Amino acid sequence: MIEEIAAGGGSWEESLANTPASIIVDWGTTSLRAALVTATGMTVAARETEGGIQFVEDRRFEAALMDAVGDWFEAHGLLPVLAIGMITSRNGWIEVPYVDAPAGVDELAGGTHSITLGNGATLTFLAGLRNPAGEPFPDVMRGEETQIVGFGLERDMTLVLPGTHSKWARMENGRIDRFQTYVTGEVFALLTRHSFIARTAAPQAGTDVDWAAFERGAKLAAGGSPASDAFLALIFSARTGILDGKLAPAEIADYVSGLVIGSEFRQARAAGWFSHGDRIGIVGNDGLNDRYRRVAPLFGLSAEEGPADAATKGVLAISDRLPRRVEPA
Amino acid sequence: MIEEIAAGGGSWEESLANTPASIIVDWGTTSLRAALVTATGMTVAARETEGGIQFVEDRRFEAALMDAVGDWFEAHGLLPVLAIGMITSRNGWIEVPYVDAPAGVDELAGGTHSITLGNGATLTFLAGLRNPAGEPFPDVMRGEETQIVGFGLERDMTLVLPGTHSKWARMENGRIDRFQTYVTGEVFALLTRHSFIARTAAPQAGTDVDWAAFERGAKLAAGGSPASDAFLALIFSARTGILDGKLAPAEIADYVSGLVIGSEFRQARAAGWFSHGDRIGIVGNDGLNDRYRRVAPLFGLSAEEGPADAATKGVLAISDRLPRRVEPA
Numbered sequence: 054m055i056e057e058i059a060a061g062g063g064s065w066e067e068s069l070a071n072t073p074a075s076i077i078v079d080w081g082t083t084s085l086r087a088a089l090v091t092a093t094g095m096t097v098a099a100r101e102t103e104g105g106i107q108f109v110e111d112r113r114f115e116a117a118l119m120d121a122v123g124d125w126f127e128a129h130g131l132l133p134v135l136a137i138g139m140i141t142s143r144n145g146w147i148e149v150p151y152v153d154a155p156a157g158v159d160e161l162a163g164g165t166h167s168i169t170l171g172n173g174a175t176l177t178f179l180a181g182l183r184n185p186a187g188e189p190f191p192d193v194m195r196g197e198e199t200q201i202v203g204f205g206l207e208r209d210m211t212l213v214l215p216g217t218h219s220k221w222a223r224m225e226n227g228r229i230d231r232f233q234t235y236v237t238g239e240v241f242a243l244l245t246r247h248s249f250i251a252r253t254a255a256p257q258a259g260t261d262v263d264w265a266a267f268e269r270g271a272k273l274a275a276g277g278s279p280a281s282d283a284f285l286a287l288i289f290s291a292r293t294g295i296l297d298g299k300l301a302p303a304e305i306a307d308y309v310s311g312l313v314i315g316s317e318f319r320q321a322r323a324a325g326w327f328s329h330g331d332r333i334g335i336v337g338n339d340g341l342n343d344r345y346r347r348v349a350p351l352f353g354l355s356a357e358e359g360p361a362d363a364a365t366k367g368v369l370a371i372s373d374r375l376p377r378r379v380e381p382a
Numbered sequence: 383m384i385e386e387i388a389a390g391g392g393s394w395e396e397s398l399a400n401t402p403a404s405i406i407v408d409w410g411t412t413s414l415r416a417a418l419v420t421a422t423g424m425t426v427a428a429r430e431t432e433g434g435i436q437f438v439e440d441r442r443f444e445a446a447l448m449d450a451v452g453d454w455f456e457a458h459g460l461l462p463v464l465a466i467g468m469i470t471s472r473n474g475w476i477e478v479p480y481v482d483a484p485a486g487v488d489e490l491a492g493g494t495h496s497i498t499l500g501n502g503a504t505l506t507f508l509a510g511l512r513n514p515a516g517e518p519f520p521d522v523m524r525g526e527e528t529q530i531v532g533f534g535l536e537r538d539m540t541l542v543l544p545g546t547h548s549k550w551a552r553m554e555n556g557r558i559d560r561f562q563t564y565v566t567g568e569v570f571a572l573l574t575r576h577s578f579i580a581r582t583a584a585p586q587a588g589t590d591v592d593w594a595a596f597e598r599g600a601k602l603a604a605g606g607s608p609a610s611d612a613f614l615a616l617i618f619s620a621r622t623g624i625l626d627g628k629l630a631p632a633e634i635a636d637y638v639s640g641l642v643i644g645s646e647f648r649q650a651r652a653a654g655w656f657s658h659g660d661r662i663g664i665v666g667n668d669g670l671n672d673r674y675r676r677v678a679p680l681f682g683l684s685a686e687e688g689p690a691d692a693a694t695k696g697v698l699a700i701s702d703r704l705p706r707r708v709e710p711a
Contacts, residue, residue: 188609189602190622190629218578218618234622235614236578243572249547249565273518280517282652284613285564285645289547293519293563300519316614323611 071097073129076122077368079196080140082107087122089129094365098125106145114146115170131174135368137196141166141178151183151193157228158202162374179371184231192234194220201229202370203363204336211327212334212359215341217242219317221326233324237317238341244313245306250291253302266304267311268347274315275351284316314344318352329353336363400426402458405451406697408525409469411436416451418458423691423698427454435474443475444499460503464697466525470495470507480512480522486557487531491703508700513560521563523549530558531699532692533665540656541663541688544670546571548646550655562653566646567670573642574635579620582631595633596640596673603644604680613645643673647681658682665692 074092078085083105089098104117118134126132141149152164164180181195197214204212206227214220217239222232244250273290274281281287291309294300300308327333329352335345336359349356360366403421407414412434418427433446447463455461470478481493493509510524526543533541535556543549546568551561573579602619603610610616620638623629629637656662658681664674665688678685689695 187622188607189619190626192618192622193625233609233612233615234618235612236617237614239577240569240572240614240617243569243576247572247576248568278517280562280653282611283562283564283649285566285569285642285649286562286653288565288569289521289563290518293516293521296522297519313614320612320614324609324615 071095073097073125073132075369075372076125076132076134077365078118078122078134078136078140079138079364080136080145081105081138082144085117085121087125088365089122089125089132090365090369092369094362094369096362096365106139112146114140118170118176119172126172126174131172133372134170134174134176135179135372136176137179137199137364137368139195141181142195147178149178149180151195152180152198154182154184154186154232155225155228155230156182156198157206158370158374160228161198161202161371162376165371165375167375177372177375179368182229182232184233186231187233192232194232194234196364197222198229199367199371200336200359200363201367203365203367204334204359210332210334212336213321213326213345215314215335215337215345221321221324223326233321233326235317235321237313241310241313244288244291244309250288250305250309253291253295253305262343263304263307264347266300266307267344269304270308270311270313271315271348271351272311274312274319275348281319284320287312287316310344311348314341314348315351318348318354322352327352327354331355332357334359336360400424402426402454402461404698404701405454405461405463406694407447407451407463407465407467407469408693409465409467409474410434411468411473414446414450416454417694418451418454418461419694419698421698423694425691425694435468441475443469447499447505448501455501455503460501462701463499463503463505464508464701465505466508466528466693466697468524470510471524476507478507478509480524481509481527483511483513483515483561484554484557484559485511485527486535487699487703489557490527490531490700491705494700494704496704506701506704508697511558511561513562515560516562521561523561523563525693526551527558528696528700529665529688529692530696532694532696533663533688539661539663541665542650542655542674544643544664544666544674550650550653552655562650562655564646564650566642570639570642573617573620573638579617579634579638582620582624582634591672592633592636593676595629595636597676598633599637599640599642600644600677600680601640603641603648604677610648613649616641616645639673640677643670643677644680647677647683651681656681656683660684661686663688665689 071091073089077088085104086101088096090096102121109117140146149166152160165177167175167177170176182198184192197220206224209225212222219235219237220232223230291305332355334357335342346356400420402418406417414433415430417425419425431450438446469475478495481489494506496504496506499505511527513521526549535553538554541551548564548566549561552559620634661684663686664671675685
């Protein structure tokens with residue numbers, strides 16, 4: 054089952070005006086997202102299939118890929134395919150070794166691995182990034198590095214990539230110097246779906262964000278009291294606030310969201326990722342940017358949001374440095 | 383279904399030698415635990431039923447109680463019953479208002495609520511404890527205050543009560559002065575059952591604690607690096623340790639246990655509950671005391687473990703101060 058995603062110019066006539074130059078595949082555990090993009094990074098078509106690697110039987114990855122984008126080859130020729138995500142992991146098609154930070158576009162391009170598909174097209178797997186200086190163990194990302202490259206590596210600054218597993222990264226000397234993972238989104242999901250908090254209020258899909266509740270939680274985490282460092286205690290305020298009549302069940306999900314994201318900033322500050330007065334970048338694509346942008350000033354930060362298509366820009370910037378490029382037949 | 387629990391003197395003859403003086407009922411959401419105790423606090427019989435308040439239909443609490451301990455009345459007369467736990471909450475039999483801290487035995491006795499059962503026996507509900515000074519909202523406990531009383535309120539010191547929702551409490555001037563809840567046990571369960579960690583290794587029931595793995599996690603949380611404050615990042619080391627070949631799947635559950643309990647200590651220190659060199663008390667009954675006792679020295683603490691029957695001692699100490707006592711018929 055293939056789900057077409059709205060993108061600029063879905064019709065054949067419009068696509069003709071925007072010649073596709075490559076196919077970018079973000080191939081994760083549960084889904085495969087494919088985009089047909091021009092040389093300048095404009096997406097002319099996008100779709101998502103249920104061909105996530107956990108659903109691919111007997112390692113029939115090429116068949117799954119052709120199911121997803123085979124008609125694009127027929128329509129546009131043997132475009133190069135650029136793949137990121139868990140497809141490059143141990144459980145994927147080919148395990149591509151991580152590139153070690155510090156790494157810029159050239160190092161990331163050098164870590165790619167290309168194969169030729171049955172139809173003759175070239176499929177290039179992009180490498181993930183490893184931070185060998187991570188404490189207590191080297192940290193890893195697989196895909197987010199393309200968003201950082203797409204944001205731009207020109208300036209020395211800190212970037213946060215909101216997500217299930219958020220990344221704080223430092224760009225220095227035109228390269229990604231180091232980074233650290235925070236499991237903020239996952240902890241939020243665990244708390245609101247499975248914990249004592251879930252009994253009160255699970256997040257409601259499709260409802261507007263209650264920004265007042267969100268900022269209450271975030272301000273608590275940003276507060277000057279030493280108790281604001283006690284994350285495992287702060288969480289319990291989702292219950293005591295209800296008991297004390299100070300929080301309504303409908304406010305809990307966004308209150309907890311503010312509390313955990315605020316705590317991520319507080320902990321990132323303790324870990325040395327920023328100081329009061331810094332300007333940071335925020336780049337992501339899963340609707341969390343707004344939340345992070347609202348928390349930043351509570352910690353004395355100004356924030357610059359990256360482009361929505363940062364990942365596409367990054368993948369193309371890396372592929373532009375590939376040693377050789379197979380042109381469409 | 384009633385499950386008899388091994389206790390000192392289970393046979394009729396032995397019980398005769400130890401005259402029961404009261405019945406203590408720890409009545410929670412999922413189970414009802416009852417103990418037949420002597421005036422000096424010795425447990426002569428104990429049992430657990432599935433009569434937790436969430437399973438009691440149509441508020442038939444008295445019937446559930448008689449199902450659990452009716453035969454004890456027949457055998458020993460109309461002993462007074464002392465009840466603690468969620469049975470005194472909004473969803474329980476009678477909602478008993480919290481007693482506000484600071485509170486000692488007299489204040490806790492003053493907050494009890496007694497009723498007469500159909501058979502003429504007196505049932506006394508003990509109040510929970512509220513910390514009105516809690517930040518950001520007043521904190522609450524319901525039952526743990528009996529363990530603190532049973533530990534002894536004579537000395538000014540800090541006490542930790544390990545659990546799903548751990549409590550750090552400060553005893554001052556013979557009273558429980560203030561306390562704070564840490565949801566450590568719950569976060570451990572969420573991480574090991576439902577998160578990215580669960581895919582690696584859920585805790586194995588019945589297996590021995592891997593103390594080396596536990597202390598690795600605890601030492602990381604106790605470490606001098608600023609990154610040790612970044613709890614949301616520390617957790618991710620359960621994955622990166624596996625990826626880097628530094629942790630084995632079988633070690634993960636105890637590693638994470640050490641990491642979250644160590645983080646609880648670190649956060650409790652930040653929140654002002656102790657300083658390096660202090661002596662603290664540890665009291666609990668769910669097998670976590672060993673873990674907390676091993677973490678204490680990592681933070682420069684000496685630890686004194688409370689008696690296993692602290693809750694029973696505390697309930698009896700409070701009931702000894704009740705304004706009037708109904709003697710068994």
